[in-house]
Amino acid sequence: MTDDTRDLRDLDHVATCGLVTRRNFLAGMGSFVAVMACAGTGIAVFKGGNPDAAYAIPGAAAGPLPGLPRGGVDVADRSLIVVELGGGNDSLSTIVPLSGRYRDLRPTTAIEDPRLLDDEIGLHPALGTIAQMYDAGEVAIVEGLGMAKADLSHFVSMRRWWDGAPESDNTGWLGRYLDASVGYERVLAGISIGPGPSPAMLGRASYVVGISDASGLGSGIPWWVDDPRDFLGIWSGFVPADVPVSELDPVHKAIAATASAQRQLADGLTPLQQTLERIEVDAYSLEGQLALAAALVASDIRPQVVYVHGNVDFDTHEDQVARHAELMAQLDRGISHARDILAAAGAAERTVIMTTSEFGRRAADNEGGTDHGTAASHFVLGPSVAGGRYGESPDLRRLDPDGNLVHTVDYRSLYASILAGWLGASPDELLRARYETLDLFRT
Amino acid sequence: MSGCWSAGSRTIPTTYSQRERVAHVVRRLGIGAHPALAAELPDVAAATSAMLDFSPPQLPPDVKAPRDWDSIDYDLVWQRLVPWWMERIASGRQPLAERLVWFWQDLLAVSGEKVDNPYILWQYHDTVRRHALGSFADLLHAVSTSAAMLQYLDGQQNAIDAPNENFAREVMELHTIGLGEYTQADVAELARATSGWVVNYPHPEKKGRFEYRDAPPWSGVFLPDRHDAGYKSFLGTTDRYDLPGAIERLLEHPSTGRAVAAKLYHELVGLEADAATAERLGTRFARDYGVRGLVEDITDDPAFLSDAAVRSRIRSPLEKAATVMQAFPLRDDFDATSLFWMFDKLNYLPLHPPNPAGFPKGVDLLDPARIMGSFELLSMVDDPEERGDAPADPLAALGLFDVSEQTRELVGRFTRPGLALGLAFGSPEFQLV
Numbered sequence: 001m002t003d004d005t006r007d008l009r010d011l012d013h014v015a016t017c018g019l020v021t022r023r024n025f026l027a028g029m030g031s032f033v034a035v036m037a038c039a040g041t042g043i044a045v046f047k048g049g050n051p052d053a054a055y056a057i058p059g060a061a062a063g064p065l066p067g068l069p070r071g072g073v074d075v076a077d078r079s080l081i082v083v084e085l086g087g088g089n090d091s092l093s094t095i096v097p098l099s100g101r102y103r104d105l106r107p108t109t110a111i112e113d114p115r116l117l118d119d120e121i122g123l124h125p126a127l128g129t130i131a132q133m134y135d136a137g138e139v140a141i142v143e144g145l146g147m148a149k150a151d152l153s154h155f156v157s158m159r160r161w162w163d164g165a166p167e168s169d170n171t172g173w174l175g176r177y178l179d180a181s182v183g184y185e186r187v188l189a190g191i192s193i194g195p196g197p198s199p200a201m202l203g204r205a206s207y208v209v210g211i212s213d214a215s216g217l218g219s220g221i222p223w224w225v226d227d228p229r230d231f232l233g234i235w236s237g238f239v240p241a242d243v244p245v246s247e248l249d250p251v252h253k254a255i256a257a258t259a260s261a262q263r264q265l266a267d268g269l270t271p272l273q274q275t276l277e278r279i280e281v282d283a284y285s286l287e288g289q290l291a292l293a294a295a296l297v298a299s300d301i302r303p304q305v306v307y308v309h310g311n312v313d314f315d316t317h318e319d320q321v322a323r324h325a326e327l328m329a330q331l332d333r334g335i336s337h338a339r340d341i342l343a344a345a346g347a348a349e350r351t352v353i354m355t356t357s358e359f360g361r362r363a364a365d366n367e368g369g370t371d372h373g374t375a376a377s378h379f380v381l382g383p384s385v386a387g388g389r390y391g392e393s394p395d396l397r398r399l400d401p402d403g404n405l406v407h408t409v410d411y412r413s414l415y416a417s418i419l420a421g422w423l424g425a426s427p428d429e430l431l432r433a434r435y436e437t438l439d440l441f442r443t
Numbered sequence: 444m445s446g447c448w449s450a451g452s453r454t455i456p457t458t459y460s461q462r463e464r465v466a467h468v469v470r471r472l473g474i475g476a477h478p479a480l481a482a483e484l485p486d487v488a489a490a491t492s493a494m495l496d497f498s499p500p501q502l503p504p505d506v507k508a509p510r511d512w513d514s515i516d517y518d519l520v521w522q523r524l525v526p527w528w529m530e531r532i533a534s535g536r537q538p539l540a541e542r543l544v545w546f547w548q549d550l551l552a553v554s555g556e557k558v559d560n561p562y563i564l565w566q567y568h569d570t571v572r573r574h575a576l577g578s579f580a581d582l583l584h585a586v587s588t589s590a591a592m593l594q595y596l597d598g599q600q601n602a603i604d605a606p607n608e609n610f611a612r613e614v615m616e617l618h619t620i621g622l623g624e625y626t627q628a629d630v631a632e633l634a635r636a637t638s639g640w641v642v643n644y645p646h647p648e649k650k651g652r653f654e655y656r657d658a659p660p661w662s663g664v665f666l667p668d669r670h671d672a673g674y675k676s677f678l679g680t681t682d683r684y685d686l687p688g689a690i691e692r693l694l695e696h697p698s699t700g701r702a703v704a705a706k707l708y709h710e711l712v713g714l715e716a717d718a719a720t721a722e723r724l725g726t727r728f729a730r731d732y733g734v735r736g737l738v739e740d741i742t743d744d745p746a747f748l749s750d751a752a753v754r755s756r757i758r759s760p761l762e763k764a765a766t767v768m769q770a771f772p773l774r775d776d777f778d779a780t781s782l783f784w785m786f787d788k789l790n791y792l793p794l795h796p797p798n799p800a801g802f803p804k805g806v807d808l809l810d811p812a813r814i815m816g817s818f819e820l821l822s823m824v825d826d827p828e829e830r831g832d833a834p835a836d837p838l839a840a841l842g843l844f845d846v847s848e849q850t851r852e853l854v855g856r857f858t859r860p861g862l863a864l865g866l867a868f869g870s871p872e873f874q875l876v
Contacts, residue, residue, distance in 0.1 A: 153597055155798070196790035196797075197810055197812065207810070217811060220816050220817070220818045220822065221821075221865065222819075222861070224825075224829070224861040225821065225862055225864070231862070234857075234866065235869045237853050238850065238869070250806045250809055251871045254874070255869070255871065255874075258815050262815055
């Protein structure tokens with residue numbers, strides 16, 4: 001009965017034409033080519049190895065397709081790690097303007113010795129790894145991100161950053177991406193690391209699996225019920241053997257997915273434990289989460305999107321200089337671990353890391369801290385990124401009536417650029433509006 | 444979601460015995476399965492009439508308002524209020540009241556994630572209880588001017604010179620008329636109308652005093668100077684609306700009765716109300732917004748006892764927890780802190796919903812981490828084998844009677860009581876109410 005492959009069965013077998021055509025969100029010819037390939041070669045079924053192989057788009061080798069990114073890594077092999085700097089990161093202390101105006105606005109919190117990137121900006125001194133990557137051309141800094149009618153509430157702003165679309169019916173921008181790309185076909189295509197699944201990852205027709213550490217889905221199964229592994233094998237017996245997962249009702253589908261995700265995570269994470277232990281970081285810190293995110297991407301689990309959130313507080317109303325320095329150090333160490341883990345696995349080229357935050361902070365500081373603000377700058381990192389500065393830094397001499405920075409780039413332009421340029425998706429559909437895209441990736 | 448299953452349907456029965464129907468009535472009008480209660484109810488008529496107890500909900504033990512910021516008891520919610528409340532839910536006394544308290548609190552949600560003052564959360568819960576079986580109109584007025592709502596949806600920041608639209612938008616979208624019934628201009632006008640309310644906090648300088656001496660501490664206070672007293676064109680009428688006036692206008696709007704009735708219909712029946720049903724229920728409800736009348740109208744609807752209604756909703760973590768608490772004695776060392784961690788792990792902390800729309804519902808509850816994590820609810824109780832009172836039929840112990848052959852076979856295959864109970868808890872049928 002406890003046939004080991006039992007609960008993986010359907011999820012391993014579903015990569016048929018249906019799956020490929022479901023990726024018709026691929027811009028323009030992408031979907032056409034995928035459908036044609038399916039018609040020509042019959043059904044592609046993957047088993048073991050890299051499940052994403054079934055996504056390969058044969059036309060890609062023939063040269064750049066209109067609307068598709070032309071990078072060296074196949075779209076289907078790419079992963080995105082999003083790092084949410086929750087609480088509102090003070091980006092003026094992260095990507096530091098060198099102007100005198102900045103020092104006037106920040107009498108108590110100005111960064112004294114930024115790492116200079118050019119004659120206009122520098123990085124927080126704790127961001128050594130990111131500075132090094134910037135010099136190597138692997139970091140895009142997108143400046144002036146924000147929104148019209150910004151709201152200074154954490155809740156409202158977070159919700160907007162998560163949703164990325166007006167009236168989004170409680171789906172997130174990445175959830176809608178997963179709906180359109182993998183649907184229900186791969187249970188671990190989207191993994192959220194933090195307290196529960198990030199709302200940014202919630203879709204209507206895909207899974208998001210939330211984990212808090214390298215124990216994966218763990219198991220709260222009491223000792224007196226059974227050994228968890230045996231129990232899950234028996235439990236997955238509730239799923240009818242002869243019905244494809246896509247045709248199951250939501251409850252049976254959830255049981256199949258949960259048993260499968262639990263086991264895949266347990267199997268996939270076991271070899272990573274050593275790597276993660278060697279780093280010796282607190283699993284619940286931002287750097288621990290980032291290391292785990294990278295390890296997951298580097299593993300056979302190969303999620304398309306990993307979302308790191310929830311375990312840090314960037315809401316630095318007071319004692320900012322010391323607190324923010326520690327947060328920056330954590331972020332930098334996390335990026336450093338991630339870079340090393342990805343490089344060791346040969347996965348650096350196919351992975352992009354980006355930061356988000358619900359808002360930046362007020363231009364002028366306030367007795368050693370900063371209040372909620374509006375526009376902010378963010379990082380997009382990885383060897384596939386075309387390094388440099390994008391967008392436009394907000395003018396520190398032209399603040400809005402509340403003393404906030406005026407945004408120069410809609411935050412959804414960043415999303416659109418990632419969706420189109422890295423994930424090969426159609427941003428207009430997923431964001432439900434058209435935003436300017438930036439060419440953030442190497443061509 | 445409806446009761447319409449696709450290919451998996453043959454694994455779940457679609458007609459039900461009297462026992463399962465009684466269990467259905469109990470599951471829907473209470474929270475959990477209340478096995479002791481259900482066992483004494485011979486048929487659905489007896490079950491419905493026993494469950495329709497409209498006596499006023501028990502109020503939480505009285506708590507003194509903190510004198511200042513320093514005397515706030517941060518354990519109040521988790522060490523006192525929630526354990527008391529969960530005990531009420533588990534006990535089977537006034538199960539309908541507990542169902543309605545949960546429903547209204549989810550409809551008019553505030554969250555301790557933002558409202559981080561436990562006394563204000565306690566007040567809010569107390570307010571919901573006072574009106575849970577009374578009048579929705581009174582409830583909406585009371586909650587809209589509560590400190591909790593003023594904090595949660597930023598009403599306290601909404602002033603004539605700095606309008607904040609947060610409450611205005613949510614009160615229409617979620618609490619009353621619903622999406623599609625208003626424009627952005629209505630939101631802006633309603634924001635003006637509801638401006639001027641703040642929370643009465645401790646006085647920053649005068650120790651032991653509050654900012655507004657005439658108002659109760661930590662309550663909502665209306666400040667005419669902060670209020671925009673001009674004319675507002677709101678939902679097609681123009682008047683000098685203030686917050687109570689605007690709430691009245693929303694209560695008069697035909698969509699409010701319909702929208703709220705349809706939501707309670709979904710909660711109790713588990714199916715979407717069709718347009719005619721929503722219209723009929725909503726029109727009657729809007730006459731006086733009496734909760735009792737609406738509950739009776741919904742339970743009188745033939746759909747309530749229909750086959751399609753049985754097990755047509757996803758069982759929430761709260762409903763799972765309540766079922767376990769009702770079926771077995773709790774572990775000796777299970778305390779308020781264990782309760783907190785258990786719900787925290789499931790991202791389902793009472794009084795801490797993730798957003799103004801309340802807790803996740805329906806298929807959103809089926810995310811793998813939550814399903815996996817919910818097994819931990821079983822650790823509220825001891826090993827049934829060791830306890831020596833292992834249920835002969837673990838499915839029945841959890842209030843499940845008509846299950847698929849496959850479920851009965853799989854659960855029955857294992858003689859170890861713990862394993863059988865774990866499987867009954869993990870069965871497809873238990874994921875539904």
